Structures are given as C-alpha cells and as structure tokens.
Amino acid sequence: MGGGGHLTEAGEPGSGRAGGVYTWEEVQSHCNRNDQWLVIDRKVYNITQWAKRHPGGSRVISHYAGEDASEAFTAFHPNVKYVQKFLKPLFIGELAATEPSQDRDKNAAIIKDFHSLRAKAESEGLFEARPLFFCLHLGHILLLEALAWLIIWVWGTSWTLTFLSAFMLATAQLQAGWLQHDFGHLSVFKKSSWNHVLHKFSIGHLKGASANWWNHRHFQHHAKPNIFSKDPDVNMLHVFVVGATQPVEYGIKKIKYMPYHYQHQYFFLVGPPLLIPIYFHVQIIRTMISRHDWVDLAWSLSYYLRYLCCSIPMFGLFGSVMLITFVRFLESHWFVWVTQMNHLPMDIDHDKHRDWLSMQLKATCNIKQSPFNDWFSGHLNFQIEHHLFPTMPRHNYHRVAPLVRALCEKHGIPYNVKTMWQGIVDVFRSLKNSGDLWLDAYLHK
Secondary structure (H helix, E strand, O other): OOHHHHOOOOOOOOOOOOOEEEOHHHHHOOEEOOEEEEEEOOEEEEOOOHHHHOOOOHHHHHOOOOOEOHHHHHHHOOOHHHHHHHHHHHEEEEEOOOOOOOOOOOOHHHHHHHHHHHHHHHHOOOOOOOHHHHHHHHHHHHHHHHHHHHHHHHHOOOHHHHHHHHHHHHHHHHHHHHHHHHHHOOOOOOOHHHHHHHHHHHHHHOOOOOHHHHHHHHHHHHHOOOEOOOOHHHOOOOOOOOOOOHHHHHHHOOOOOOOHHHHHHHHHHHOOOOHHHHHHHHHHHHHHHHOOOHHHHHHHHHHHHHHHHHHHHHHHHHHHHHHHHHHHHHHHHHHHHHHHOOOOOOOOEOOOOOOHHHHHHHHOOEEOOOHHHHHHHOOHHHHHHHHHOOOOOHHHHHHHHHHHHHHHHHHOOOOOEEOHHHHHHHHHHHHHHHHHHHHHHHHHO
C-alpha cells in the first residue's frame, strides 16, 4: 500500500489530503456511492461530493470511481485546461512512482498509440467545426417544418396531404435530434456556453424535450457503452434480454418477465413504435418535474405551444394530439433502427475495465458511408469515430476514420463496417440469438 493510504480527514470517510501517495489497489477500494476516488494523468482525486454537482450528472463520473478516467476525461471535455480548475480542490495525491499509469489489465501500448492519434487529429484541425455546415443543417430543418405546415394551409387536410405533412414533420424532428446531439456533445462552438444555449434551443424549442435529461442519460452511454448497470441504453426494463451474458443469467435464475425466445418478433410491436412516443416522453416529463428543472420545462412547453398554434386551427385539439402522436411514431422507428444497428448486435456485458479504444470498438460498429447514409443517420453511421471522439464535429468523422482503422489493424482490434441492410438484419438476428440463449439456459441449466 502507498503511504498516503492513511492520510484521511476526520469526519469524511474515505477522503484523503493533498500530498498522499497511493497504489491502484487503494484507489480501487474507493468505488462505492459514498466514497469515490478516480485517477486522471496519475493524479488522484476524491470526487465523492463533486459527483453530485457534476454538470454531466452524478452517474457518468461515478462510473469511473476506483478507475483511471484519463481517456474519458479527455474525450468529454473540449477545453481540458478550463475544466482542470475544477479538479484542483478535489486533488488528494498521486500514484506511487512504482505504479503503472494504467489500471488493471489495460494495454499501455494501445493507450499510448491512441493518445498519439488524438494529438494528430487535433493538429490537423479535425476538432474545428465548420459553421456553415451546421447553419445549413438548421436551415433545412426549419424549411422542412415550414413546408409541412404550408402544404396543409394551402391545399387542405386531406388524408394524403396530412400523411405527407406528418412524414416531413417527422423528418424535421429526427434531423433536429441529430443537431441537438451535436450541441450536446459541445462539438459546434469553441465556447461551451454557446453549445449549451443552442442545445436547449434545439432539443427544447425544436423538439419539446429536455437538455439535462439527454445529457445525464447520453453521457453515461458514451462513458460505458453496452455495459450493464452503467449504460442506460441497455437497460431494457426486463422487456428484452440482450447480448450473450444477460440471457444466460436470466435463464439460470428462471427469470421470465416476457417470452424472450419470441423477443425478435415482439420487438417490432414494442421497440420502434413506442420508444419515443411513450417511454421517452413519460421519462422526460417525469425527470423535469422531479428535478424541478423549470428552465428545460419552459423550453419544452415553447415547442408544444408553437405546435398547437400551428395545428389547432386546422385539426382541432384532438386532431393535433393524434397528429403529433403519429409524428412521434414515425420518428421513433427511424431513431431506433439508426441507433440500435450500431450497438445492439455488438458485445453487451458487465464492465471489463478495458482501455478507451478497446471498450468503444467492442460496443460499436459503423454503417458504410454514402451521402444518404450520412444524412439519414446524422453521421452516426460513423459510430466508432463518434464514440472515440465525441466532441469532434461530425463532418470530420470520415477524415479521422482511416487513422482509426489503421490503429485497430495494428493492434488486432476488429473494426466492423456493415451496409445499412446488414445492420438492420443484425438487430433482428442478435435479439433472436439472445432469446435462444435464454431459452436454453431457462430449460436446461
């Protein structure tokens, strides 16, 4: 044990004082809810109290308690020097000189090479956004929505025109979703405050959702993708079992909330149709009210006020509710397939404490590039590059992709690229495989 292990302050269990010297074993022991340490660039920080005030939410930083968070820290913060001032009061010491810089069985060579790759990307300006790209993207969202309403105002509310308008509104909603994603990841402006303001506008006023809800949920997904109890996107609420580990665990414990061997079939009934209109909608409202997030609630209400002002004169209140429900229904299908084809067929398991590159490549795959695929998915067909560099503007993913692929080849890490059709089929296939694993374990183990 490092000598700093005994430097604790009275009245605060598990805390340390600046100047301590610690081992990895000691750091790893501080990983429970009321006692959290982590390491960034060999410096040890006590984040127990700070986690509650962390702008990205308490869970995302707590997922790295007892671990080296250097790579995640760099990935999430575009201005590392600015953020480091918040770390100073949390500093309690350093790793002992005899301790390696990486924890557990992480590959030091991969970490070093990935650090060099990131430095190369920065030197080539790949983290610099093109304002015109995002202005045009916003412009086409506003144009789609305006045209959708104009069609109805000019030519009436026939079934054909209403369906056409709904499809255009759903397209605008989905594209606004990709845009808010850019602002949420701080990848547009150099000043974080500008990103935050535009994020609230794009997700609140353009979509009727909550920026804080999105931040706290989505950053967890990026910090620990496809990891049970840490990535909320694989928390299927017992409706589905996913991956190769969870189905067997459920089967052995004789857990049967649903007939999981049919999940690849009922997925089409409860997955794509209901995620946004029901689950996300209820969760967003409940989160804003329970957390007293009145700013986000005001932004969200501004969207629905604008929508009702446009729709009620033509459809009435009931018709307006039915129209927005149908729009959310269409949007949800689009959103689910785009996001799940990148993750659901990949490795889903408990935390293996891998290095950043290996962890992200295990959990993500790419969809082949084309102008349509780029637009259709908001450039999330480059899911690998997005997960490795979440603050990189998406129009630069294709430029960094060859460097990432070369690094993966060097270290023997699979770099998966599929057609969009293969990605869709693999979602269905992975659900069936997981359901079969559950049934086998349920009946025979």
